[in-house]
Amino acid sequence: MSEILDVAKPESHSVSDKKPSPAPQGPERMATRAVYSPAIDIYENAQAITLLADLPGVDRSDVDITLEKSILTLRAHGKAKPPEGVSLIYAEYELGDFERSFLVSDDIDRDAITASVKNGLLTLTLPKRAPDKRSITISD
Amino acid sequence: MFRNWMFPRTTRQPSLFSEMDRIYNEVENLVGKRSTAREFPPVAVWANGEGAVVIVEIPGIVPGEVDLSVAGNLLTLRGERKSRDKTLGAQSRLERTSGAFSRTLELPFQIEAGKVAARSENGLLAISLPRAEADKPHRIAIQG
Numbered sequence: 001m002s003e004i005l006d007v008a009k010p011e012s013h014s015v016s017d018k019k020p021s022p023a024p025q026g027p028e029r030m031a032t033r034a035v036y037s038p039a040i041d042i043y044e045n046a047q048a049i050t051l052l053a054d055l056p057g058v059d060r061s062d063v064d065i066t067l068e069k070s071i072l073t074l075r076a077h078g079k080a081k082p083p084e085g086v087s088l089i090y091a092e093y094e095l096g097d098f099e100r101s102f103l104v105s106d107d108i109d110r111d112a113i114t115a116s117v118k119n120g121l122l123t124l125t126l127p128k129r130a131p132d133k134r135s136i137t138i139s140d
Numbered sequence: 141m142f143r144n145w146m147f148p149r150t151t152r153q154p155s156l157f158s159e160m161d162r163i164y165n166e167v168e169n170l171v172g173k174r175s176t177a178r179e180f181p182p183v184a185v186w187a188n189g190e191g192a193v194v195i196v197e198i199p200g201i202v203p204g205e206v207d208l209s210v211a212g213n214l215l216t217l218r219g220e221r222k223s224r225d226k227t228l229g230a231q232s233r234l235e236r237t238s239g240a241f242s243r244t245l246e247l248p249f250q251i252e253a254g255k256v257a258a259r260s261e262n263g264l265l266a267i268s269l270p271r272a273e274a275d276k277p278h279r280i281a282i283q284g
Contacts, residue, residue, distance in 0.1 A: 039236045045229025054236055056197040056263040080264055083186050083193045092182035093197055120199035120263015 004042060004049050004108075004126065007071055007101035034096035038076070038122075049108065051124040055098055056080075060117035065124070067110060073101045074122070180237040181217070183245065189277075191270040192247055200236070203260030208267060210253045215269060218242045250275035 041052040055063065057080030064075045076098040082088065104110075109129040116123050181201075186193040194215060198206060206219040223238040250272040258267045 040233055041231060041236045042233035043225070043228035043231050045227070050228045052200070052236060054197075054199040054263070056199045057261075059262050078262075080262070083195070083266070086186035086188045086193055088184065089187050089192075090183070090185040092179070093184060117262075119201060119203070119260075120197075 004051065004072075004105070005103040007103050033077075034094060035099050036094075036096050037100050038074070038098045040100070046128070048128060049126040051102070051122075051126070053098075053100070053122040053124070054120065055117065055122050056093075056120040057095065058098065058117065058120060058122075063115070063117055063122060065113075065115055067104065067113065070104050070106075071101055072104050072113075073099070074124070075099045076122075179243055180221070180241050181243070183243070185245070185247075187248070189271070191249075191252075191268065194245065194267045194269065196265040196267070197263065198260075198265050199263035201263070203258075203265060206265060208256070208258055210251050210256050210269070213247045213250050214244055215247065215251065215267065216242065216244045 038053045038055055040054075043050045043052075053074060055076045055078070057078035058076040059079060062077045062079060064077075066073050066075075078095060078097060080095055082095070104126065107129050108126045112127045114125045181196050181198050183197075184195045186195070196206075196217060198219070198221070201219060201221050206217060209216045209218075218241065220240040221236075221238045247269060252270040252272045255270045256267065258265060260266070
């Protein structure tokens with residue numbers, strides 16, 4: 001049975017909750033930005049598991065996907081900035097970074113995982129390995 | 141069709157509804173959702189005395205497929221985010237909103253329709269809406 005499960009969701013905050021969550025650790029981050037869990041869809045057929053993630057404002061170069069042991073972590077740092085010379089008068093979302101982790105099952109071919117980003121939508125394809133079939137010779 | 145009255149003509153009647161909003165938002169925080177929008181696509185509005193910039197999150201939508209129209213002080217967005225691709229197989233998680241949408245936003249000024257511009261990048265659609273000259277305040281010189 002192939003599976004891809006959420007491991008842990010980062011803390012997320014809505015517009016009404018102004019407290020910024022802690023930024024991911026690392027020297028490359030200059031400013032503290034809120035980290036959000038992106039909305040995802042997951043599909044599965046005989047060949048692969050496909051994960052779609054909404055990453056509005058994120059360019060392909062800003063997406064970082066790592067697979068360590070069985071944990072696949074998706075991180076994205078949006079470069080979108082507020083427009084200049086105007087003030088925010090109404091908002092249904094906030095700018096921020098995205099992070100979400102998944103547990104990947106053993107039958108996924110880890111070397112064949114591919115990702116693409118188009119119009120702020122990440123498509124992650126996790127192909128399944130061909131079933132490991134071996135005939136074992138029975139000795140006398 | 142949805143009509144979002146961003147700027148209600150009547151004065152705000154807070155208490156009960158804002159309390160309900162607060163509870164709704166807290167529940168959403170618990171389940172890890174980022175947007176407080178009950179409508180798709182979520183919008184943010186930036187403005188000054190000269191006009192406004194509306195930024196809409198439309199990840200996964202080809203920008204040219206969003207239909208924008210302006211009339212008076214109203215901006216209408218119409219489009220569709222394609223639902224599941226059947227070739228991808230059975231779905232085990234479905235968090236992304238899909239389907240046809242139509243939203244109308246009311247701005248606090250009359251829009252100069254001929255000067256509206258829209259630009260899209262990485263699933264963010266930015267629409268700049270200049271305020272109509274006739275709608276801007278005029279300074280009146282005091283004689284004598």
